[in-house]
Structures are given as C-alpha cells and as structure tokens.
Amino acid sequence: TGTPLPSGVHQIRLDHVSYTYPGADSPALRDVSLRVRRGEVTALVGANGSGKTTLTKVLSGLLLPGDGDVWWQDADGREQVELRDADRADLFARVGLLAQDFPRWEMTAAANVAIGTGDRVRDMDRVKAAARSAGVHALIESLRHGWDSIVFKGYERGVQLSGGQWQKLGTARSLYRGAPFLLVDEPTSALDPHAEIAAFEGLWSLKEEGRAVVLVTHRLAATAHADRIYVLDQGQVIEEGTHDHLMARTDGVYRSMFTAQAAQYRTTSPAVPSQPGHTGAPDPVESG
Numbered sequence: 001t002g003t004p005l006p007s008g009v010h011q012i013r014l015d016h017v018s019y020t021y022p023g024a025d026s027p028a029l030r031d032v033s034l035r036v037r038r039g040e041v042t043a044l045v046g047a048n049g050s051g052k053t054t055l056t057k058v059l060s061g062l063l064l065p066g067d068g069d070v071w072w073q074d075a076d077g078r079e080q081v082e083l084r085d086a087d088r089a090d091l092f093a094r095v096g097l098l099a100q101d102f103p104r105w106e107m108t109a110a111a112n113v114a115i116g117t118g119d120r121v122r123d124m125d126r127v128k129a130a131a132r133s134a135g136v137h138a139l140i141e142s143l144r145h146g147w148d149s150i151v152f153k154g155y156e157r158g159v160q161l162s163g164g165q166w167q168k169l170g171t172a173r174s175l176y177r178g179a180p181f182l183l184v185d186e187p188t189s190a191l192d193p194h195a196e197i198a199a200f201e202g203l204w205s206l207k208e209e210g211r212a213v214v215l216v217t218h219r220l221a222a223t224a225h226a227d228r229i230y231v232l233d234q235g236q237v238i239e240e241g242t243h244d245h246l247m248a249r250t251d252g253v254y255r256s257m258f259t260a261q262a263a264q265y266r267t268t269s270p271a272v273p274s275q276p277g278h279t280g281a282p283d284p285v286e287s288g
C-alpha cells in the first residue's frame, strides 16, 4: 500500500540523493540531483563502479536513498509523490527497468516477453495465453525488423538465445508492460556495431512516442543523440549537459573518457552476459 503516483507522471526528480549499500565503506551515490523526463533520452555515463547501475535502481524504486528525495511528478512538478510514500506496485507497473541481470525464465521467448509485469507471477495460464497473443508476436516481429539484423533464432526456445537476443527480449518485455519510463543498462553491449546502431534508433523512436529512456552506456554512439547526459564519477555527478556542450568543455573530462573507451572498444569483442536459468515460480521483483 501507499500513495498512488500522479495520474500523468511525467518526470522523476532526484534531490541530493545519497545511497550506501549495507555494510559498504563508502557511498555508491553522493548528493546526486537530476531529472528524467518523458520525451527525452537521458544518458548516464561514467567508469565502472561510478554508480550508474545504483542510480537506475534508485530511479526505479528498487533502492530507497539514505539521504535525499526521489519525486515522481506531473509535467509541471505540482502534483508529486515521494518514493518513500509511493505505492510500490504502482511504481513497478510504471517503470520498465531493464538491468543487465533482468530475470530470464526457462520458457519460450514469447512467454519471456509476456511475463511482462514486475508483479509476482502466479498465473502461468495467463502468461501462456498472452504469449500466444497477436500483440506479443507483433512486438517481437517489430523488434526483429525494426531494431537490427539479428534474427530471433531461438524464437521458441528462450533459453537458447544469445546475449544480444536476450537484451532485445528484455526490452520487448518492458515495452509490453507499456511502461512510460524505460531504464536500460548497457542495452547494446552484446550487439555487433550494425545491430547496435539499429537498436539505438529503436530507443530514439521510444522517445518520440513520449516515453522516458534512461540509458546507461559506454557508447559514444548513444550519448551523441541523448537529450541530456550525466557524467558520474565515484558516485557524484561531475558533468551535465548535451554531448556537444560536454565536448566543448575545455577541461576535456568527458572527451578523454570517450577517447579512452573508443580505444578500448576497438580492441575488445562485445561482452555476452551470462544467462542464469530460472525455474519454479518466478518472482522478478528484486528485493533489498
């Protein structure tokens, strides 16, 4: 139970948010203030361990900040609910968190999309029926044609999908939920360069639909088209602006980051995330 979110929730605002994991020596987030809006792509960039993933978990309500506030607001910021007071089921229904470690069930690809919600899944008959629905198949087809050249080979056998296919499938699941806020953590890390460009085009089209896309990324190809970029370092936002704005900065922090990473990505092949199997009654809600 809790306070329902505003009916027209349009943006999420973080005010001076800090978060320290239980037992950790230092905070993962320090005094972070930012805003995420529908109709915009917001990119979170920074070195490994800088706090990007933790930030997406705070944005989605999976983690409550120790200090500071998270507000869910309507377009003009007048109607708002604080994360601490928010109805949790409402939050999970509204955000499409796609972390690198999103739950993967040992079911068909279609059922993995149809499982959809962040609610506890009790009704497998409902999931199976939804998996056979025209809506889910249309969604998978649209990703297949519109996003990249990867063919859903393991279409009927979800567990045999590649890392990149799982990433697309996770995105399809969030889209199926109809969540207006889509948080994606390195969504293209397992894709080849051509597929990656197509995937970004797909993400930009979600923005055009009026969704908020929050993109955690190492890729210059992604940030160049983001409406707003936040650069994180040791849990703090150290730079903020558009790609052009940040590239023009004389201190060169942002520019050198991408120069170094571009070199790194020229010499390494794309990472393929592990594929943990899930059996039994699934509970995709991450706790803690």
Ligand code: ADP
Pocket: 021, 022, 024, 027, 028, 046, 047, 048, 049, 050, 051, 052, 053, 054, 055
């Ligand atoms: P990024 O996504 O930028 O790599 P993270 O948000 O994952 O960064 O991590 C930020 C900091 O929090 C790091 O110092 C990391 O070691 C720490 N951290 C992340 N997850 C946990 C956890 N579950 N428990 C303790 N510390 C964590």
